[in-house]
Amino acid sequence: ELKVEQNPLFLSMQEGKNYTIYCNYSTTSDRLYWYRQDPGKSLESLFVLLSNGAVKQEGRLMASLDTKARLSTLHITAAVHDLSATYFCAYGGAQKLVFGQGTRLTINP
């Protein structure tokens, strides 16, 4: 069974701090997606990582992929309140996306 596990599931941090969300998946994959969901809203695509060693950055968010370790990370640099949301990673299989449980990130002033 395909599995995607994120940790932590809940993260409360202060503005200005750095932190990393981890996403482990259970099978080989050449693509990994990150999505953001604000409370009561839809899922917004952030990044797609297509190969081993891929790194994508947008503002204070940076995502990377290590296919050998079956691990993707989402790094937050100097967090700001606007980044408070739930972040999902998803493994891209031939038939579907398999989503992790989501990491609820709260950034306090």
Add this chain to the structure above:
Amino acid sequence: DAGVIQSPRHEVTEMGQEVTLRCKPISGHNSLFWYRQTMMRGLELLIYFNNNVPIDDSGMPEDRFSAKMPNASFSTLKIQPSEPRDSAVYFCASSFGGGGRDTQYFGPGTRLTVL
């Protein structure tokens, strides 16, 4: 681009009633997905269409649920009869490529409450 369009945005109904959710995918996208999101179960794929043909419906909970895609620009998800445990947010998503091969773009969702 208007993005994925879903209607209604909110639906409140009583147990036993029929519910129909609607979705218009992004123009030019070949794949359409219906998801359900709850606190307990997270995000679940219900059914996936490619070129209007159902490819994987293994996530459809039971016979009370049915989905159709009569053409490339319209899909419906029907629940008949509805039950309180069907209360959830239902998302429609579309992508250019099939399965998990391309980024899926999500609609705003339909929040369903079954009393």
